[in-house]
Amino acid sequence: MTDSIHWFAVHTKPRQEDLAVDALRLGEIETFFPKLRRKKTIRRKMQWVTRPLFPRYIFAKFDYDQSQRLVHYANGVARIIKFGDTPVIVDESIIRAIRERAVEEIVTVQPPSFQRGDLVEIQDGPLRGLQGIFERDLSDSERVLILLECLAQGAKVEVSREHLEKI
Helix, strand or coil: CCCCCCEEEEEEEECHHHHHHHHHHHCCCCCEEEEEEEEEECCCCEEEEEEECCEEEEEEEEHHHHHHHHHCCCEEEEEEEEECCCCECCCCCHHHHHCCCEECCCCECCCCCCCCCCCCEEEECCCCCCCCEEEEECCCEEEEEEEEECCCCCEEEEEEEEEEEEC
């Protein structure tokens, strides 16, 4: 390995990250395509879904002078990310940090854990931005009860656990 081999961000065509990864690996280019696995409500049911961590982007490690044409024209690749005419080098520590949190290129996000009395803020939905106090989990494991602090009176509301963030 020489000092001229670096990680680069590669922009892919829509939903063609896997195609680009396969094409680059055939050309003996090292790639990294991190994915995010998290619970999401689909048709009123919580399910685990896996999606790209950075949609339409993958990372490729290569010598730019020797392999930029191979990368640029690989199936699924739109372009190599540049600022002006200069390709952007992705620091090895960034790749390492993501890999440390991943298993087989998949980072899994567990639903947040709250304790009674935790101060929380609603991050999504019609109540977004409101703060409250976590009260308890409900029978549906993904729903929680929080006490909103609004208009100097407490109002109890049910929200999805995934829409809360601890303050």
